[in-house]
Amino acid sequence: MATERKPLAERAAWQALQKHHQQIAGKHLRDLFAADPARGERYTAEAAGIFLDYSKNRIDDETLKLLLQLAEESGVAERRDAMFSGEKINITENRAVLHVALRAPKGEKILVDGEDQVALVHEVLEKMAGFSEKIRSGEWKGYTGKPIKNIVNIGIGGSDLGPVMAYEALKHYTQRDLTFRFVSNVDGTDFAEAVIDLSADETLFLVASKTFTTLETMTNAHSARTWALASLKEDAAIAKHFVAISTNAKEVAKFGIDTANMFGFWDWVGGRYSMDSAIGLSTMLAIGPDNFYDLLSGFHEMDVHFKSTPFEKNLPVLLGLLTVWYADFFNAQTVAILPYEQYLKRFPAYLQQLTMESNGKHVTLEGATVNYETGPIYWGEPGTNGQHSFYQLIHQGTRLIPCDFIGFFKTLNPLGRHHDMLMANVFAQAEALAFGKTADQVKAEGVPENLVPHKVFEGNRPSNVILADKLTPALLGKLVALYEHAVFTQGAIWNIDSFDQWGVELGKVLATRILGELEAEKEPAAGHDSSTNALIQKYRVSK
Numbered sequence: 001m002a003t004e005r006k007p008l009a010e011r012a013a014w015q016a017l018q019k020h021h022q023q024i025a026g027k028h029l030r031d032l033f034a035a036d037p038a039r040g041e042r043y044t045a046e047a048a049g050i051f052l053d054y055s056k057n058r059i060d061d062e063t064l065k066l067l068l069q070l071a072e073e074s075g076v077a078e079r080r081d082a083m084f085s086g087e088k089i090n091i092t093e094n095r096a097v098l099h100v101a102l103r104a105p106k107g108e109k110i111l112v113d114g115e116d117q118v119a120l121v122h123e124v125l126e127k128m129a130g131f132s133e134k135i136r137s138g139e140w141k142g143y144t145g146k147p148i149k150n151i152v153n154i155g156i157g158g159s160d161l162g163p164v165m166a167y168e169a170l171k172h173y174t175q176r177d178l179t180f181r182f183v184s185n186v187d188g189t190d191f192a193e194a195v196i197d198l199s200a201d202e203t204l205f206l207v208a209s210k211t212f213t214t215l216e217t218m219t220n221a222h223s224a225r226t227w228a229l230a231s232l233k234e235d236a237a238i239a240k241h242f243v244a245i246s247t248n249a250k251e252v253a254k255f256g257i258d259t260a261n262m263f264g265f266w267d268w269v270g271g272r273y274s275m276d277s278a279i280g281l282s283t284m285l286a287i288g289p290d291n292f293y294d295l296l297s298g299f300h301e302m303d304v305h306f307k308s309t310p311f312e313k314n315l316p317v318l319l320g321l322l323t324v325w326y327a328d329f330f331n332a333q334t335v336a337i338l339p340y341e342q343y344l345k346r347f348p349a350y351l352q353q354l355t356m357e358s359n360g361k362h363v364t365l366e367g368a369t370v371n372y373e374t375g376p377i378y379w380g381e382p383g384t385n386g387q388h389s390f391y392q393l394i395h396q397g398t399r400l401i402p403c404d405f406i407g408f409f410k411t412l413n414p415l416g417r418h419h420d421m422l423m424a425n426v427f428a429q430a431e432a433l434a435f436g437k438t439a440d441q442v443k444a445e446g447v448p449e450n451l452v453p454h455k456v457f458e459g460n461r462p463s464n465v466i467l468a469d470k471l472t473p474a475l476l477g478k479l480v481a482l483y484e485h486a487v488f489t490q491g492a493i494w495n496i497d498s499f500d501q502w503g504v505e506l507g508k509v510l511a512t513r514i515l516g517e518l519e520a521e522k523e524p525a526a527g528h529d530s531s532t533n534a535l536i537q538k539y540r541v542s543k
């Protein structure tokens with residue numbers, strides 16, 4: 001697959017975009033809309049029940065043409081096809097990148113090293129479904145014979161953020177007599193508060209860790225075992241109250257969990273791409289196997305769209321290209337994710353790992369330092385709450401912040417006029433950002449001269465509006481896959497490895513060393529810089 005390509009900044013489309021940017025940067029969205037009355041309908045795309053209005057972006061036909069040419073010159077299609085066919089495109093870890101196999105229908109074949117991965121996926125799914133039914137029906141009994149009422153997922157990063165986000169997003173579909181808690185932080189408060197009102201004989205722990213060596217997760221898992229055994233007493237109780245979700249059977253057995261109670265996955269599932277693998281066991285327990293299969297079918301529908309749709313109508317490609325456009329040509333440093341759906345309250349946090357652990361890279365696949373910006377900072381909160389907090393800066397601050405608004409035609413909780421009010425705010429915010437309010441308009445309202453500058457909205461602030469019918473398990477799958485593939489598109493253009501995460505290693509190593517120094521009886525040698533030495537010393541005398 002390794003076609004020789006020019007470095008990004010030397011590609012014809014990149015250079016043409018630089019020139020083109022100089023022209024379009026001075027144009028206002030007001031003028032672009034005035035010049036093309038059909039713009040609001042033309043710059044839209046729809047697939048798999050997701051509608052994208054990207055007309056309020058600072059683009060014209062030429063921009064789109066050049067961005068699509070950039071995707072072409074960057075080999076996005078070839079790289080996508082390599083991913084789908086199981087090539088080891090995560091080159092620094094020599095791994096295939098096959099989250100798309102996690103939602104491939106039974107019977108499809110994707111080979112890695114000659115072995116069909118889809119069949120393996122379905123074996124695990126069936127095991128998860130059987131287990132979920134037993135827990136949900138009360139057939140599975142805890143050590144003292146009581147059914148399980150509480151499920152505590154212990155994991156961090158991708159082994160936490162996806163499960164938490166999906167649980168919150170799909171709460172409407174959950175079995176309400178089961179209580180779900182999620183423990184991630186090594187801060188003991190997280191564990192203590194999660195179990196404070198639970199009784200061990202009705203509690204099941206899911207220890208979720210791809211590697212089963214992650215410090216935070218293993219520390220919490222050991223504390224959970226101590227907590228459970230304090231009341232259940234016998235080691236034999238562990239088998240009824242702990243299951244593992246991991247790729248590492250050896251470490252699972254070492255921890256004391258019977259590998260019969262282990263749900264496996266594979267090295268080709270990246271942590272941040274794992275919510276639809278066995279890592280999603282908490283999701284399946286919460287919403288049931290049928291809904292979980294619907295979630296997978298939603299993911300798959302978006303995969304098929306990404307794989308087979310021409311780029312000019314391809315939602316993830318368009319979303320990815322627009323992010324590159326702002327990050328590299330407008331120097332936008334962030335992207336705001338603004339779901340107008342309370343159930344999606346953890347979606348921005350989930351996307352932070354997906355986008356920033358994937359594309360926060362400073363070297364190319366060949367190891368050369370990039371001479372362009374890569375992954376922007378993703379952040380956000382649900383609307384309308386954000387409007388009363390940080391939107392001021394988006395509207396009138398000095399920075400350009402592209403926004404993704406996400407909304408639904410129907411609410412899962414109809415209540416008077418609430419939903420119309422919510423959606424009115426989506427459309428109003430996107431309109432206000434794009435068109436603003438001129439000084440003349442402000443003056444015409446009779447605003448005193450001295451206040452006019454304060455009340456002017458420059459506008460020309462870009463946004464996408466993403467709409468769908470209602471939040472269902474399938475829709476959630478489509479939405480997550482949309483962003484997964486948008487991130488992929490960005491990474492392919494930036495020519496970086498979107499699937500490794502070496503940047504998290506150094507801190508882990510240093511923390512292990514410092515932990516020894518915090519706990520040592522003897523004063524440790526002052527082996528760090530003067531700041532770190534002093535902080536360690538201060539903690540030792542004050543703790």
Ligand code: F6P
Nearest residue numbers: 156157158159209210211214271
């Ligand atoms: O923070 C680094 C990281 O490796 C993430 O990529 C991953 O999702 C998380 O740690 C948890 O890893 P594991 O599932 O192996 O415990």
